[in-house]
Amino acid sequence: MANQRTIAYFSMEIGLITDMPTYSGGLGVLAGDTIRAAADLKVPMVAVTLLHRKGYFYQRLDNEGRQIEEPVDWPVNDFLAELPQRTSVTIEGRTVFLRAWKYAIAGPGDFFVPVYFLDADLPENSEWDRKLTHYLYGGDLHYRLCQEIILGIGGVRMLRALGHQAIERYHMNEGHSSLLALELLDNEAARAGRQTPIREDIEAVRQKCVFTTHTPVPAGQDQFPMDLVNRVLGRREVDEMRDVFCCGELLNMTYLALNLSHYVNGVAKKHGEVARLMFAGYNIDAITNGIHAATWTADSLARLYDRYISGWHQDNCSLRYALSIPKEEIWQAHTTAKRELLHHVNLETNTGMDVDLLTIGFARRAAAYKRADLLFSDIERLRAIASRGGGLQIVYAGKAHPQDEAGKEQIRKVFSARDLLRDKIKIAYLQNYSMEIGKMMTAGVDIWLNTPLPPMEASGTSGMKAAVNGVPSLSVLDGWWIEGCIEGVTGWSIGPPDGKASASADHSNDAASLYDKLEQIVMPLFYDNRDGFLDVMRHAIALNGSFFNTHRMLQQYVLKAYF
Numbered sequence: 001m002a003n004q005r006t007i008a009y010f011s012m013e014i015g016l017i018t019d020m021p022t023y024s025g026g027l028g029v030l031a032g033d034t035i036r037a038a039a040d041l042k043v044p045m046v047a048v049t050l051l052h053r054k055g056y057f058y059q060r061l062d063n064e065g066r067q068i069e070e071p072v073d074w075p076v077n078d079f080l081a082e083l084p085q086r087t088s089v090t091i092e093g094r095t096v097f098l099r100a101w102k103y104a105i106a107g108p109g110d111f112f113v114p115v116y117f118l119d120a121d122l123p124e125n126s127e128w129d130r131k132l133t134h135y136l137y138g139g140d141l142h143y144r145l146c147q148e149i150i151l152g153i154g155g156v157r158m159l160r161a162l163g164h165q166a167i168e169r170y171h172m173n174e175g176h177s178s179l180l181a182l183e184l185l186d187n188e189a190a191r192a193g194r195q196t197p198i199r200e201d202i203e204a205v206r207q208k209c210v211f212t213t214h215t216p217v218p219a220g221q222d223q224f225p226m227d228l229v230n231r232v233l234g235r236r237e238v239d240e241m242r243d244v245f246c247c248g249e250l251l252n253m254t255y256l257a258l259n260l261s262h263y264v265n266g267v268a269k270k271h272g273e274v275a276r277l278m279f280a281g282y283n284i285d286a287i288t289n290g291i292h293a294a295t296w297t298a299d300s301l302a303r304l305y306d307r308y309i310s311g312w313h314q315d316n317c318s319l320r321y322a323l324s325i326p327k328e329e330i331w332q333a334h335t336t337a338k339r340e341l342l343h344h345v346n347l348e349t350n351t352g353m354d355v356d357l358l359t360i361g362f363a364r365r366a367a368a369y370k371r372a373d374l375l376f377s378d379i380e381r382l383r384a385i386a387s388r389g390g391g392l393q394i395v396y397a398g399k400a401h402p403q404d405e406a407g408k409e410q411i412r413k414v415f416s417a418r419d420l421l422r423d424k425i426k427i428a429y430l431q432n433y434s435m436e437i438g439k440m441m442t443a444g445v446d447i448w449l450n451t452p453l454p455p456m457e458a459s460g461t462s463g464m465k466a467a468v469n470g471v472p473s474l475s476v477l478d479g480w481w482i483e484g485c486i487e488g489v490t491g492w493s494i495g496p497p498d499g500k501a502s503a504s505a506d507h508s509n510d511a512a513s514l515y516d517k518l519e520q521i522v523m524p525l526f527y528d529n530r531d532g533f534l535d536v537m538r539h540a541i542a543l544n545g546s547f548f549n550t551h552r553m554l555q556q557y558v559l560k561a562y563f
Contacts, residue, residue, distance in 0.1 A: 005046040005114075006168040007562055009035065010155055010177035012147075013056075013136055014049040014115060016103060018436040020079050021055030021072045022117065024136055024399070025365045026461055027214060029435060030550075031173050033292035033461075035115060037550035039107030040294075040314060043558060046164055048155040048177075050147060051076065051101055051117035052136040059399045059432045065415030069402050071135075076101065080117060087157040091146050092232055096129045097122050098154050100162065108314070116162070118154055137401065145224050145232050148253065152179030156187075169562050171210040172261070175222055175253035181205055181260040182235065197237060202244065202260065210561045211261035213254060213284070216274045216458050222253040258282050263561040267459035268480050274455045285560065288480055289459040290553035293319065293545065296465040298443035300336035304329055316549040319468070322541035327534040330470055334443075334537065337469065341444025344437075345395055349428040357391040357426075358526045361445030361471075363438060364462055366400035366407040373410055374451040376417035377511035383424045385515060389523035393426040395441060397433040438462065443469040447522060450475035451494065451514070453507060463491075467544035470537040474517060476510065484544045491540060492517050 011031040015023030023029060031047070038045040055072030062068065080101035088097045101117040120132045132146050139147075155177065159167060170180055184205045185197035192201075215221065229238060229251045238245045247255045258264055258279055265285040266272035272286025294313045297305065305312045308325045312318050322330075335355065342353045353359070364370055375394070376382065386392035396414050400407030411429065418427035430437055442448065448466035450457075450473060457479035464480065466473060472491035475481045485493050494517060495510040525533045 004166065005044050005164050006166055007038075007043065007045040007171060008155075008159055008164070008167045008169070009038075009045055009047040009171045009173065010151065010180060011047070011049050011173035012151060012176035013052075014047060015435055016105070016115065017079075018434040019074065020103075021058075021074055021434075022049065022052050022136070023435075024056040027174060029438075030289055030291075030461060033290070033295065033550045034173075034554060035105050035113050036292040036295060037290075037554040039105040039111060039113045041551065041554060042107055042111050043113075043554060043562075045113050046159065046167075047113065047115040048151070048159065049115065049117055050133045050136070050151055051080075051119040051121075052134065053119075053121060054134045054138070056136045056399070057402060061411065061415075061429060061431045063415075065412040065429065067400055067408050067411060079103065083116075083162065085158070085161040087154060087161045089149050089154045089157070090234065091129070091132075091149055093234060094126070094129065096120055096132065096150070097124050098150065098158060100158050116155075116158060118150055118158060120150060141224055141228060142232065144222065145228060148176055148179055148222065149233060152177045152181070153183045156180050156183040168208065169210055170208055171212070171557075171561070172257050173212055174214050175211075175257050178211075178253040178256040178260075179233075181209055181256060182237070184208060184260075185237070199241065205260050206262045209257070209261040210557075211257040211264045212267065212287075213257075213264065213275055213279075214267055214458050215254075216271055216278065216455055218278070221255075223247070223250040224253075225250060254279075265561070268483065270455060270479065270482050271458040274458075287553060287556045287560065288483060288548065289461050289464070290547075290549040290551070291461050291464045291468065293468050293549045293551070296439055296442065297468050298333075298337040298340075298439070300333040301443065301469050304333045316551045317546050319546035320542045322470075322545070323538055325538065327531065327538065330537055331530070331534060334446075334470055337440075337443040338446070339444075341395070341440045344440055345428045345430065348430060351393075351426050351428040353393050353395075353426050353428065354391075357393045358389075358447065358523060359445045360392065360394045360447045360449050360474075361441045361466070362394065362449045362451075363397040363430075363433060363441050364450070364460075366398040366410045367404060368406040368410060369453045369456040370410070371451040371453060371510075372396065372398070373413040373417070374511050374514060375449065376413065376421075378515065379417065379420055381515055383421060385519045385523070386421075386425045389519060390527040392424075392523070393428075395428050395430065395445060397430040397437055397441060399433055438465065442466040442471060445471060446526060447471065448473045448475070448491075450481065451510065452476055452478050454478040454495075461548075464544065464548040467540040467548065470541045470545075472536045472540045474514070474522060476507075480548060484548060486539070486543065488521070489536065489539045490544050491536065492521060
């Protein structure tokens, strides 16, 4: 079986289950969903990531919304199987030994996709080296560069040690694993009987590599000063081929992946356009992200689909037949999911939320550009809308990176608004956002809110999870929603149209647009025209759920990038 694997999927984070905190957010969850789709569709894939023993972090929030971060302790042996094979990388002249732990994602029949978690926590390593795979996105540039050496170079070596000799494509999910290209260059040199790679090896490596870029902002690219690179990596080839590895005086992991990949893509059509402007001169395609429908569909909705849409687990496209499901049954299934969410919210936050009130959900990484506080731009107007419209309640969740003070401030603003609006609007913020909470929220709210500042949302996938559960989006036109929004049919847009989704566009009226849609369209539809609201719910499933899934997405990768 090992030698039959032809695609190696590398990602710094992979989200498989809540109890394994090996992910921070959308990038890792997308990776997990991609691997599940590969198992479903019998795509010959193997995945590589790091074993984050301390996770990203466990989030606690005090009464004012101040975030407290704690390491996560989880029983690795309960979820993963340790493998006997060993490999190593060289860091600062030291040999750092690595082992792998395996998790198998099962597909139909006896097919599975193995996921290998690299681990430096071995007694033969120094105390500092043992911690190199502990923290996801932790530490300073030195720590991060060491991690990326382990993921990229160590990952390729571990695959060889495990017997995966027939890898034809290496898919880099973001630039963190780009150093795998350096190891592939070494392999090409060794095959030719040389000690070091030369420029003639580049094309052979390019044919093996695929790169998906996820960030539309320069600050999202991993970059390392050359003096640090020379000290930690110690490879003169990086200096000698600066045009391949670097951007200016920095080792730039994004440019390394761009230069050494035969296929590069953004994660939505708009993001593809943005990426082509950011990285002029590179041929960058677009494959819009998706979600693994069977994973993110609430049990009550899944049972309903089982009755009316036979085989939807394996053929997500067949969700288009949701238009034939009786509306009252969709409402019953949705109400079941909503009760489950609100039970959890009330248990955790003592907010006393009511199943009959229009419930808005907002859950994503807390970052300034995501504008979690946009809804509270005019507290008095929002209070009046809720009073006149029939009532409103809002559920929030999301972590801020420990070093992102602006993101942390977003959480505090939500808590401040909660206190100001307590008399009219119930607002809850669920701490320690996870896959489990994400699934409950995307299925259990009535409206999914997303308010990024365009064009900074490359794709976004939470609204896709909502759609597969029949929850319409109320969202700024950015990322996937430009493709998914049919106004009044699958949901509603906020702010200027797609043509103005650029960094120079005027988004000063986005809050007013949000209030107008809420007051004049969404709330009247929910409270006074339930039949019309259910039409939007059914179309969210049939049009968006049937398309924005990883089955469709992976088929596009297979056709465009892998084979």
